[in-house]
Amino acid sequence: MGVKSIVRLEEVRKTYQMGPVTVEALRGVSIDIKSGEYVTIMGPSGCGKSTLLNLLGCLDRPSQGRYYLGEQDVSTMDDDELSAVRGARLGFIFQSYNLIQQLTVLENIEIPLYYQGWPESESRAAAMELARRVGLGSRVGHKPSELSGGQQQRVAIARALVNDPLVILADEPTGNLDSTSGTEILSVFDELHWQGKTLIMVTHDDEIAHRGTRNIRIRDGLVEKDLRLRESAAARTQ
Amino acid sequence: MPDSSIPKPTPRPGIAVKTTGLSITVFRLRRAVRVGIKSLWQHRLRSLLTVLGIVFGVCSVIAMLAIGEGASYEAQEQIKNLGSQNIILNSVKPPEEQRVTGNQSSAVEYGLTYPDVKRIRLTIPRVTVVVPGRIIRDYAWNITRRVDCEIVGTVPWYPEMRNHPVAQGRFFTDDEMESLINVCVLGAEMIPKLFPLESPLGKTVRVGGNYYRVVGIMQARAKTKQAESTDKNADALIRMFIPLTTAKGRFGETIVKQRGASREIEKVALHEVTIKVSNRDEVVPVSQAIKALLDRNHKKADYKMIVPLEMLKQAERTKQIFNIVLGSIAAISLLVGGIGIMNIMLASVTERTREIGIRRALGAKKRDIVTQFLVETVMLSGAGGLIGVALGVAIPYFVQLFSKMVTIVTPWSPIIAFSISAIVGIVFGIYPAMRAANMDPVEALRHE
Ligand SMILES: Nc1ncnc2c1ncn2[C@@H]1O[C@H](COP(=O)(O)OP(=O)(O)OP(=O)(O)O)[C@@H](O)[C@H]1O
Ligand SMILES: [Mg+2]
Numbered sequence: 001m002g003v004k005s006i007v008r009l010e011e012v013r014k015t016y017q018m019g020p021v022t023v024e025a026l027r028g029v030s031i032d033i034k035s036g037e038y039v040t041i042m043g044p045s046g047c048g049k050s051t052l053l054n055l056l057g058c059l060d061r062p063s064q065g066r067y068y069l070g071e072q073d074v075s076t077m078d079d080d081e082l083s084a085v086r087g088a089r090l091g092f093i094f095q096s097y098n099l100i101q102q103l104t105v106l107e108n109i110e111i112p113l114y115y116q117g118w119p120e121s122e123s124r125a126a127a128m129e130l131a132r133r134v135g136l137g138s139r140v141g142h143k144p145s146e147l148s149g150g151q152q153q154r155v156a157i158a159r160a161l162v163n164d165p166l167v168i169l170a171d172e173p174t175g176n177l178d179s180t181s182g183t184e185i186l187s188v189f190d191e192l193h194w195q196g197k198t199l200i201m202v203t204h205d206d207e208i209a210h211r212g213t214r215n216i217r218i219r220d221g222l223v224e225k226d227l228r229l230r231e232s233a234a235a236r237t238q
Numbered sequence: 239m240p241d242s243s244i245p246k247p248t249p250r251p252g253i254a255v256k257t258t259g260l261s262i263t264v265f266r267l268r269r270a271v272r273v274g275i276k277s278l279w280q281h282r283l284r285s286l287l288t289v290l291g292i293v294f295g296v297c298s299v300i301a302m303l304a305i306g307e308g309a310s311y312e313a314q315e316q317i318k319n320l321g322s323q324n325i326i327l328n329s330v331k332p333p334e335e336q337r338v339t340g341n342q343s344s345a346v347e348y349g350l351t352y353p354d355v356k357r358i359r360l361t362i363p364r365v366t367v368v369v370p371g372r373i374i375r376d377y378a379w380n381i382t383r384r385v386d387c388e389i390v391g392t393v394p395w396y397p398e399m400r401n402h403p404v405a406q407g408r409f410f411t412d413d414e415m416e417s418l419i420n421v422c423v424l425g426a427e428m429i430p431k432l433f434p435l436e437s438p439l440g441k442t443v444r445v446g447g448n449y450y451r452v453v454g455i456m457q458a459r460a461k462t463k464q465a466e467s468t469d470k471n472a473d474a475l476i477r478m479f480i481p482l483t484t485a486k487g488r489f490g491e492t493i494v495k496q497r498g499a500s501r502e503i504e505k506v507a508l509h510e511v512t513i514k515v516s517n518r519d520e521v522v523p524v525s526q527a528i529k530a531l532l533d534r535n536h537k538k539a540d541y542k543m544i545v546p547l548e549m550l551k552q553a554e555r556t557k558q559i560f561n562i563v564l565g566s567i568a569a570i571s572l573l574v575g576g577i578g579i580m581n582i583m584l585a586s587v588t589e590r591t592r593e594i595g596i597r598r599a600l601g602a603k604k605r606d607i608v609t610q611f612l613v614e615t616v617m618l619s620g621a622g623g624l625i626g627v628a629l630g631v632a633i634p635y636f637v638q639l640f641s642k643m644v645t646i647v648t649p650w651s652p653i654i655a656f657s658i659s660a661i662v663g664i665v666f667g668i669y670p671a672m673r674a675a676n677m678d679p680v681e682a683l684r685h686e
Contacts, residue, residue, distance in 0.1 A: 059679045098595075163601075
């Protein structure tokens with residue numbers, strides 16, 4: 001298959017030292033995700049999903065093993081390089097939106113571009129464009145607290161897309177939303193998938209998990225099951 | 239469902255993952271300043287309260303310096319008026335004589351004499367000019383107006399010697415001195431009391447039974463505490479000048495003072511002698527030589543020596559001590575202000591842990607976070623410094639306006655006070671900023 005590998009984990013382990021106790025959150029995880037895949041991750045609470053997603057998101061480094069993002073070996077990078085990778089190649093969507101309350105919608109969307117040193121006029125235009133695409137063109141001057149949960153999550157999606165990332169990472173993006181807003185957000189994800197974006201999403205909901213092209217189940221820090229549900233949209237249209 | 243044509247990859251202007259260089263740094267700094275202003279403005283009251291320590295520190299330093307500088311300037315001007323190359327000798331009534339004067343009339347003889355002056359001129363080589371002076375306390379009259387003043391019999395070169403120039407007309411001349419003519423030069427302080435309406439030049443003033451033609455008016459001198467302490471009392475400033483020879487002829491050497499029931503006869507040859515030394519460096523040795531010389535003939539302490547140069551040095555030393563004390567107060571208050579700022583910044587870092595996590599997740603490097611918090615602290619203390627400078631400059635202005643006290647804001651004092659406050663911002667901002675930057679992004683994001 002000619003599709004590029006975007007995310008490749010090789011025997012990744014993550015241990016936390018809690019005083020005398022060593023917690024093994026991940027105990028040797030190997031995953032290979034291709035461009036355009038829509039991967040959902042499931043598993044019981046405390047199995048290491050968030051830990052995995054934090055590693056994938058370069059917020060943390062594996063204790064052992066290798067992580068290749070695109071062609072780069074991320075597992076050996078220093079803090080500044082990781083920051084640069086996060087800013088340029090990754091998009092984050094969190095369960096609790098994680099918008100900065102004192103900034104406006106537009107300013108929130110701009111943040112990744114700000115740290116990459118974009119000129120303000122250009123970052124402003126790009127943020128405006130994305131705000132419009134997620135249907136918040138008329139709300140750009142509002143503060144997050146003036147928006148509904150669903151709207152806030154859409155701001156977060158716009159922010160995750162503004163730097164045109166290689167991979168979009170989402171940790172239970174619908175966890176805080178009612179079913180209507182949840183469905184809205186999920187259809188945004190569907191469309192992102194149709195556009196060829198690579199998506200990795202942690203969820204607790206079986207139904208949601210089955211909207212993706214691939215479902216990974218984690219148990220006790222290990223990959224328990226790795227199911228391919230269907231061809232990714234990009235592959236199908238080829 | 240909103241307008242959901244899904245974002246296509248945005249066209250990306252040429253950006254590298256790693257952007258460095260000065261232009262980028264300046265650009266980021268400008269933005270950090272803007273973000274900082276916004277965040278400080280959001281907590282206006284808190285920012286203001288945080289900064290008060292710095293405000294008062296800076297403002298008190300500048301104000302106190304200005305007031306101190308003004309006071310010392312005034313003192314130095316006073317001393318300079320006496321002439322820094324001069325040594326001034328005054329006749330004073332010795333303490334034991336003062337005790338003797340009771341209810342009966344008694345004659346007291348004391349003070350500097352003409353032989354003293356002669357001895358000084360003959361034995362001390364570096365003395366250039368000697369200005370002897372006799373001082374008689376009496377009323378000066380213009381028809382029915384009168385003023386209680388000191389009539390100073392002196393020599394024609396008095397004005398240049400004592401740095402006390404003539405404002406109108408002239409001082410009396412050598413010829414007038416030699417021919418015992420009744421001319422006088424009035425002190426400026428006498429004019430409003432004696433000649434409120436007309437110009438006194440060419441008019442006459444009566445003292446006792448003699449009339450004196452007014453030939454000039456001296457410049458007014460500022461009345462200050464320092465002047466009072468050097469001249470015993472404020473009235474001494476009201477002075478009228480006549481030729482020394484004239485004074486000797488008209489008043490003799492005894493003065494009869496009628497003080498209530500008692501009558502006091504004093505015999506004083508010279509009340510004041512000013513000695514000008516040619517070189518400033520020799521003022522002190524010459525003054526010591528004169529003292530040694532005079533003490534041989536004056537067993538009683540009936541004269542007093544004023545060395546303006548020594549007073550000047552003393553004033554400078556006092557000012558130095560004042561500045562050191564002030565500097566310490568300033569340092570302490572700025573330290574306290576800085577600790578206040580650090581305290582608030584630490585609280586702010588904790589409060590904004592989540593925000594720091596978000597920014598880190600979205601690509602902020604540690605140094606971006608450091609910059610953000612440091613810029614905020616520096617702006618806080620800088621703004622405090624500016625407010626402090628404004629207040630510190632305004633306070634002396636109003637003090638001067640309402641109390642007639644001279645204040646001088648030296649240009650470097652606001653600059654230094656402001657720079658120090660900015661430095662305080664950096665010093666006390668570094669720790670909170672580092673703490674913010676060193677937070678683990680994952681932990682920060684989990685923070686509630
Ligand atoms: N910073 C940490 N220090 C110590 N232990 C940690 C830390 N973070 C996670 N763990 C441990 O690692 C394990 C996996 O945690 P993780 O947050 O990844 O679970 P999760 O699958 O996301 O659970 P949930 O579904 O409840 O969100 C847990 O046992 C947790 O206690
Ligand atoms: Mg989790």
